Amino acid sequence: MSNESLPHVVIVGGGFAGLAAARSLARAPVRITLVDRRNHHLFQPLLYQVATAALNPGDIAYPIRSILRRQRNARTILAEATGIDLARRIVQLADGELAYDHLVLAAGARHGYFGHDDWERDAPGLKTIEDALEIRRRVLLAFEAAERRGDAAEHDATLTFVIVGAGPTGIELAGALLEIGRHTVARDFRSFDPRRLRVVLVEGAPRVLPPYSERLSAAAQRQLEALGVEVRTGVQVTKIDASGVWLGDEHLPARTVLWAAGVSASPLGATLGIPLDRAGRVRVGPDLALPEHPEVFVVGDLAAIEQDGRPVPGIAPAAIQAGRCAGHNVAARIAGRPTRPFRYVDKGSLATIGRAAAVGTIGRFEVTGFLAWWIWWLIHIAYLIGFRNRLSVLIGWAWQYFAFARGARLITGRVWTPANAPRDAQPPDSA
Amino acid sequence: MSNESLPHVVIVGGGFAGLAAARSLARAPVRITLVDRRNHHLFQPLLYQVATAALNPGDIAYPIRSILRRQRNARTILAEATGIDLARRIVQLADGELAYDHLVLAAGARHGYFGHDDWERDAPGLKTIEDALEIRRRVLLAFEAAERRGDAAEHDATLTFVIVGAGPTGIELAGALLEIGRHTVARDFRSFDPRRLRVVLVEGAPRVLPPYSERLSAAAQRQLEALGVEVRTGVQVTKIDASGVWLGDEHLPARTVLWAAGVSASPLGATLGIPLDRAGRVRVGPDLALPEHPEVFVVGDLAAIEQDGRPVPGIAPAAIQAGRCAGHNVAARIAGRPTRPFRYVDKGSLATIGRAAAVGTIGRFEVTGFLAWWIWWLIHIAYLIGFRNRLSVLIGWAWQYFAFARGARLITGRVWTPANAPRDAQPPDSA
Numbered sequence: 001m002s003n004e005s006l007p008h009v010v011i012v013g014g015g016f017a018g019l020a021a022a023r024s025l026a027r028a029p030v031r032i033t034l035v036d037r038r039n040h041h042l043f044q045p046l047l048y049q050v051a052t053a054a055l056n057p058g059d060i061a062y063p064i065r066s067i068l069r070r071q072r073n074a075r076t077i078l079a080e081a082t083g084i085d086l087a088r089r090i091v092q093l094a095d096g097e098l099a100y101d102h103l104v105l106a107a108g109a110r111h112g113y114f115g116h117d118d119w120e121r122d123a124p125g126l127k128t129i130e131d132a133l134e135i136r137r138r139v140l141l142a143f144e145a146a147e148r149r150g151d152a153a154e155h156d157a158t159l160t161f162v163i164v165g166a167g168p169t170g171i172e173l174a175g176a177l178l179e180i181g182r183h184t185v186a187r188d189f190r191s192f193d194p195r196r197l198r199v200v201l202v203e204g205a206p207r208v209l210p211p212y213s214e215r216l217s218a219a220a221q222r223q224l225e226a227l228g229v230e231v232r233t234g235v236q237v238t239k240i241d242a243s244g245v246w247l248g249d250e251h252l253p254a255r256t257v258l259w260a261a262g263v264s265a266s267p268l269g270a271t272l273g274i275p276l277d278r279a280g281r282v283r284v285g286p287d288l289a290l291p292e293h294p295e296v297f298v299v300g301d302l303a304a305i306e307q308d309g310r311p312v313p314g315i316a317p318a319a320i321q322a323g324r325c326a327g328h329n330v331a332a333r334i335a336g337r338p339t340r341p342f343r344y345v346d347k348g349s350l351a352t353i354g355r356a357a358a359v360g361t362i363g364r365f366e367v368t369g370f371l372a373w374w375i376w377w378l379i380h381i382a383y384l385i386g387f388r389n390r391l392s393v394l395i396g397w398a399w400q401y402f403a404f405a406r407g408a409r410l411i412t413g414r415v416w417t418p419a420n421a422p423r424d425a426q427p428p429d430s431a
Numbered sequence: 432m433s434n435e436s437l438p439h440v441v442i443v444g445g446g447f448a449g450l451a452a453a454r455s456l457a458r459a460p461v462r463i464t465l466v467d468r469r470n471h472h473l474f475q476p477l478l479y480q481v482a483t484a485a486l487n488p489g490d491i492a493y494p495i496r497s498i499l500r501r502q503r504n505a506r507t508i509l510a511e512a513t514g515i516d517l518a519r520r521i522v523q524l525a526d527g528e529l530a531y532d533h534l535v536l537a538a539g540a541r542h543g544y545f546g547h548d549d550w551e552r553d554a555p556g557l558k559t560i561e562d563a564l565e566i567r568r569r570v571l572l573a574f575e576a577a578e579r580r581g582d583a584a585e586h587d588a589t590l591t592f593v594i595v596g597a598g599p600t601g602i603e604l605a606g607a608l609l610e611i612g613r614h615t616v617a618r619d620f621r622s623f624d625p626r627r628l629r630v631v632l633v634e635g636a637p638r639v640l641p642p643y644s645e646r647l648s649a650a651a652q653r654q655l656e657a658l659g660v661e662v663r664t665g666v667q668v669t670k671i672d673a674s675g676v677w678l679g680d681e682h683l684p685a686r687t688v689l690w691a692a693g694v695s696a697s698p699l700g701a702t703l704g705i706p707l708d709r710a711g712r713v714r715v716g717p718d719l720a721l722p723e724h725p726e727v728f729v730v731g732d733l734a735a736i737e738q739d740g741r742p743v744p745g746i747a748p749a750a751i752q753a754g755r756c757a758g759h760n761v762a763a764r765i766a767g768r769p770t771r772p773f774r775y776v777d778k779g780s781l782a783t784i785g786r787a788a789a790v791g792t793i794g795r796f797e798v799t800g801f802l803a804w805w806i807w808w809l810i811h812i813a814y815l816i817g818f819r820n821r822l823s824v825l826i827g828w829a830w831q832y833f834a835f836a837r838g839a840r841l842i843t844g845r846v847w848t849p850a851n852a853p854r855d856a857q858p859p860d861s862a
Binding site: 038039040056057058059061063065066069075076077078079096129140141144147148187188189190191410411 | 469470471487488489490492494496497500506507508509510527560571572575578579618619620621622841842
C-alpha cells in the first residue's frame with residue numbers, strides 16, 4: 001500500500017457508527033481499514049420488513065466495500081475481530097492482526113435475554129439478516145401449519161404470535177405481523193382464515209414505547225389496538241419455551257414467539273479489560289475516547305454514553321452522530337488540535353404501526369397517524385438515497401414495496417422433514 | 432372440504448410441470464391438492480443470476496399458494512412426499528398421507544455427480560435457491576480472500592473459477608462470473624484487480640452446448656472466448672477436491688468449482704417400484720401415464736420421455752407442455768374420453784453469454800448475439816408477466832437488474848470464523 005507513513009485508523013464494524021466514522025475521515029491524512037465480519041452494511045430500521053416478508057434482504061443491505069468504493073483512503077476487509085490489545089495497539093482477528101495508530105470500535109450489539117440465553121432458541125431476536133430470515137421462516141411456517149390443521153388453528157396456539165418488548169422494534173413487528181394476516185396472505189389459504197391470527201405484544205414497563213412521552217405511548221397503544229394487536233403492559237416474561245411464554249404464573253400458549261426486549265453489547269468490549277456497564281457497554285469520555293487511551297474511540301451500540309443524566313438511545317441517528325464525532329476527533333488528534341465533546345442532537349424518532357400509521361417526534365413536535373408514517377418513509381428514503389447514491393435502486397425498491405409485492409415471501413433454508421414438521425399438524429384430508 | 436365427491440387429483444411438485452398441470456385443470460370437475468416441500472415456485476432459468484449476485488432470491492421465486500390463489504378447486508400444502516403406494520393409491524408424506532384418484536408426479540431432479548457424491552461438497556450445483564445462495568457465498572468470499580492476499584491472488588487459485596459442464600447452465604454461469612469480475616466488483620477492491628479473474632469451463636463432450644447444432648456450439652464458444660472464458664472441451668473431470676479439479680492426470684488448481692454437469696431424478700421415482708432409466712427417471716407411455724397405472728402421470732425432469740428417438744430435453748418449456756398434457760389427460764379420463772399422446776413442440780431455446788449476447792433457436796431459426804439476448808429476456812419477462820399477473824413487480828425487478836443494482840451481493844449465512852477463513856489468506860498489512 002502507498003502512503004504507509006500515514007497514520008493507520010482501524011474501524012471495527014461497518015454499521016451506522018463505523019461507516020459514519022469512516023466517511024467523516026474521507027479527506028483526512030490517514031489510511032483507514034474498516035473491518036467487519038459481514039460483507040454488508042445493514043439498514044436495521046427496515047429489518048422488521050424482511051422479517052415480515054415485505055422486503056428482500058438485498059433491499060436493505062449493501063456491500064460495505066461498495067459504499068466506500070470511492071473513498072481512496074479507505075479499504076475494507078472481511079474478517080472477525082476477536083480482541084483488542086490496548087497496550088500493543090493491535091486488533092486481533094480470527095486469522096491475523098491489525099496494528100493501529102487510532103481505533104474506532106463500533107462493533108454494535110446483539111439481542112440479550114437478561115441472562116436467559118436458552119430463550120433464544122424459542123424466541124429469536126432481530127438484529128441481523130439471518131435473524132430476519134429465521135423469523136420470516138417461522139412466521140410463514142405458522143401459516144402453513146394452520147393450513148394443515150384447518151379451522152381448529154383459529155382457536156389454538158398455531159396462529160398466536162407473541163412479541164416480547166414494546167419498544168419501536170416490537171411495535172413495528174406487531175403491526176407488520178397483523179398486516180400479513182389481514183392483507184398479504186388473507187386469500188392464500190383455504191382451510192382457515194388468516195385474519196383470525198392473534199398478535200400479543202408484551203411489555204414489562206407500565207406503557208409501550210417507554211422512552212417516548214406518555215402522550216405518544218398512549219397514541220401508539222390506541223393505534224395498535226385499533227389494528228387488532230393485544231397489548232399487555234406491566235407484565236414480565238418469566239419463562240419461554242416451545243409451548244409459548246409464561247407471564248408470572250399465567251401461561252400464554254403460542255407457536256411463535258419473537259424477542260424485541262433487550263440488547264447486549266458485542267463481546268469485543270469485554271476484551272478491552274476495562275470496566276463495562278450492566279449491558280456490557282464501554283464507558284467513554286466526553287469526546288468518546290477511552291479515558292486511559294485517547295487514541296481509542298468507542299461509538300454506537302457498544303458505547304455507554306450519557307447525556308443530561310439519560311443514556312443516549314441506541315438508534316441509528318445517535319450512532320451516526322457519534323461516528324462522525326469520533327472521526328472528527330481522530331483527525332483533530334492527528335492535527336494536534338483539541339477534540340470536541342460529543343453532543344447528541346435528538347432530531348426525533350418515529351415508529352411505524354402497520355402500513356398506515358406511526359407515532360414519533362420530529363424535532364420538538366409530536367406526530368401521529370398517517371402523516372407521521374409518510375414522514376417516516378421520506379426520512380428513510382432520503383437516508384438511503386444519500387447513502388447509496390443510486391436513485392434507480394430505490395425506485396425499484398419502493399415500487400416493489402408499494403405494489404404489495406409478494407416475492408419476499410420465501411421459506412428458504414432447511415427442507416421439510418419430519419423433524420421440521422409443524423407442531424400439532426394433523427394429517428390432511430385423505431378422503 | 433366441500434365437493435368431497437369430486438375426484439381427488441394430487442400433484443407432487445410445484446415446479447413448471449406441476450403448476451402447468453394444476454392450472455390446466457382449473458375448470459375440470461376435480462379437487463386438486465398440490466404438494467411441495469418448499470413454499471415457492473422457482474423460476475430456474477434465472478437461478479444463475481441469483482448465484483452470481485445479480486438478482487435476489489425473491490425476484491425469481493414466488494409462493495405457490497399465491498399463484499394458485501384464484502383457482503378455487505386447488506389447494507396447496509407444504510409437505511414432503513416420501514413415497515408412492517401405487518396399489519393403495521396413496522402419496523406418503525413425512526407427516527401424513529394423501530389418498531388420490533389421479534396422481535401427477537412432477538418432483539423434478541437434483542444435480543447428480545455420476546456416482547461421486549462426495550464431489551458435492553467442493554463443487555455445488557445449481558437447482559434450488561439454497562444452491563444459488565451457496566454459490567453466491569463462495570464466489571463473493573473468493574474475492575474477499577483475494578483482497579487479503581493482495582496481488583499474489585491474481586496468479587494463483589484464489590481467483591480461478593472452474594465450471595464443470597458446458598450446457599446452458601454452465602455457459603450462463605461462466606459468462607455471468609466474468610461479468611462480476613469485469614464490471615460489478617471491478618472497482619470495489621484495492622489490493623488486487625478483479626478483472627484478472629480466470630473462468631475455466633470444462634466439458635466432456637467434444638463441443639459446448641452439445642444438444643444444440645454445431646453452428647450454434649461454435650458461435651457460443653466464440654462468444655465465450657471473446658468474453659474471456661477459457662473453454663476446455665473433450666475433457667472429463669476425474670476428481671474434485673478442495674484444491675480444484677483433476678482432468679485425467681492434469682491438476683487444475685481452483686478455489687471455487689461449480690457443478691453444472693449432470694442431474695439425477697428425484698428419489699421419489701424409486702419408490703414406485705418400477706424400472707427406471709439410468710438417470711433414475713420414470714419411463715412413461717405415450718400419454719405420459721404409467722403403463723400399468725393409467726391414473727398416474729409423470730412429467731418434467733422426473734420423466735424419461737422419448738420423441739423421434741431423442742430424449743425430450745429437461746427444460747422449462749418441455750416441462751410446461753408435459754404438465755398441460757397430463758392435466759388434459761386427467762380430465763379426459765374422468766370424462767371417459769381417450770387420452771392424447773404427448774407431442775413436444777420445440778419452440779426454440781436460448782442460452783445467454785454475459786450481459787449482451789446469447790445463442791439459441793427460435794422456431795427453426797438460429798439466432799446469436801445481442802438480438803438473441805434481447806429475445807431471451809423478452810420471452811422470460813412475458814412468461815413471468817403471464818405467470819405472476821403483476822406487471823408492477825416486473826417493472827421493479829427489471830429496473831433493479833438493468834440499473835446494475837448491487838443489493839443482491841450479500842454474503843449471508845455463517846459468520847466468519849477461523850474455520851471459515853479464506854484458504855491461503857495472508858494476514859493483512861500490519862504496518
